[in-house]
Amino acid sequence: MVQTPPPPDIAQRLQWLEDQRAIVRTLHAYGHTLDYGDEAGFIDCFASDGELGWSMYPQPLKGHEQIRTGFRRHTHAPDAWHKHMLVQPQVTVQGDSALVLSMFFRLDPYISTAGPEIYAFGRYIDTLVRCADGHWRIRSRIVEKEAARAEGPALARDHGTDRALSAHHKGAGHGH
Amino acid sequence: MALIAHYLHTTRGPAMGIEERLRLLEDEQSILETLYAYGHGLDYGLEDAWIDCWTEDAVLDWPGRAFMRGHAELRAGFRSHSHAPAMYHKHVVMAPLIAIDGDTATVRSMFARLDRYPDGPGIRAFGRYRDTLVRCADGRWRLRERLPEIEAVRAQAPLGGEPFPDSAAMRKALVGTQEKNPGA
Numbered sequence: 001m002v003q004t005p006p007p008p009d010i011a012q013r014l015q016w017l018e019d020q021r022a023i024v025r026t027l028h029a030y031g032h033t034l035d036y037g038d039e040a041g042f043i044d045c046f047a048s049d050g051e052l053g054w055s056m057y058p059q060p061l062k063g064h065e066q067i068r069t070g071f072r073r074h075t076h077a078p079d080a081w082h083k084h085m086l087v088q089p090q091v092t093v094q095g096d097s098a099l100v101l102s103m104f105f106r107l108d109p110y111i112s113t114a115g116p117e118i119y120a121f122g123r124y125i126d127t128l129v130r131c132a133d134g135h136w137r138i139r140s141r142i143v144e145k146e147a148a149r150a151e152g153p154a155l156a157r158d159h160g161t162d163r164a165l166s167a168h169h170k171g172a173g174h175g176h
Numbered sequence: 177m178a179l180i181a182h183y184l185h186t187t188r189g190p191a192m193g194i195e196e197r198l199r200l201l202e203d204e205q206s207i208l209e210t211l212y213a214y215g216h217g218l219d220y221g222l223e224d225a226w227i228d229c230w231t232e233d234a235v236l237d238w239p240g241r242a243f244m245r246g247h248a249e250l251r252a253g254f255r256s257h258s259h260a261p262a263m264y265h266k267h268v269v270m271a272p273l274i275a276i277d278g279d280t281a282t283v284r285s286m287f288a289r290l291d292r293y294p295d296g297p298g299i300r301a302f303g304r305y306r307d308t309l310v311r312c313a314d315g316r317w318r319l320r321e322r323l324p325e326i327e328a329v330r331a332q333a334p335l336g337g338e339p340f341p342d343s344a345a346m347r348k349a350l351v352g353t354q355e356k357n358p359g360a
Contacts, residue, residue: 010194011194014194014197014198014201017201018197018201021201021204025273025274028271028272028273029273031271031286032271032273032284032286035286077327081302081327081328081349083286083288083302083327085270085271085286085288086270086271087270107288107299107302107328108328109328109353110353111353113330113353114330114331114332114353115298115299115300115328115329115330115331115332115353116288116299116300116301116302116328116329116330116353117298117299118299154353
């Protein structure tokens with residue numbers, strides 16, 4: 001005879017809602033910190049063994065130091081104004097791990113149209129973990145860039161001379 | 177502590193009871209409803225609903241316009257703004273980061289404004305809202321302060337609309353879309 005598991009109690013239901021909220025907060029923080037150059041805040045979005053798969057690099061950035069280097073090569077305000085906008089996160093929590101599928105688009109200013117435009121859109125595939133301090137951090141972010149303008153944003157420029165991460169890619173500022 | 181770390185780490189205490197934890201979630205939802213009501217009210221001309229987003233002593237600093245303080249000035253600002261059906265636009269707010277401390281909340285969120293142009297819909301502007309909200313006597317969270325930061329703006333006026341009023345903030349927001357820096 002199959003036994004039906006007991007329904008979750010109030011504390012479990014509350015915990016589920018809190019987890020969802022905390023996970024989405026981390027995802028939102030990723031965009032804010034990247035756009036405004038909050039390096040410590042950005043790094044704090046990732047687990048110490050976190051991986052970040054930006055399309056500009058052939059391999060995922062692994063661990064805080066590589067992610068920090070990637071962050072420093074990316075553009076930020078006030079040198080370049082852009083918005084990493086994340087919408088419609090689908091969050092599946094299983095214990096201390098979560099899978100999230102969300103849509104993103106990035107807004108940038110363009111000279112050719114004399115206005116803001118959508119630079120790119122796509123999907124984030126994220127795995128987050130509940131860390132020892134209770135906060136949810138990204139263990140893995142895969143960025144699927146599905147569409148991008150051929151023209152680069154007006155204010156994007158290569159910030160770095162660091163060649164350690166990629167000997168091939170020259171388009172810094174477009175990580176997503 | 178970095179700004180974002182503040183939002184990540186101050187919203188829930190380590191020893192909160194069930195009632196407090198539920199209250200925090202309800203507060204966050206109530207704050208979101210006020211942020212959403214701002215856009216709906218402004219876009220569709222819902223004057224009373226929009227005014228109800230604000231405390232009596234609230235301040236709003238729209239770039240390029242006179243600083244507003246209190247309901248009477250906010251109402252005048254609302255009436256000088258475009259609304260549907262005369263003009264269709266969307267004030268979209270996204271990625272809100274909410275930090276609640278008792279009866280006060282600080283929120284950082286991204287915004288984009290969508291408008292109609294001769295060649296179709298387009299993004300007129302984007303930027304960031306810096307907000308302070310308070311829990312009012314009736315339990316509703318209302319804006320006490322909204323300081324929009326406009327970061328990029330389209331030079332072309334939308335269908336049926338005027339260009340944004342000239343100001344230092346607007347000239348700065350045009351920088352990224354001009355061959356020459358108009359503010360230089």
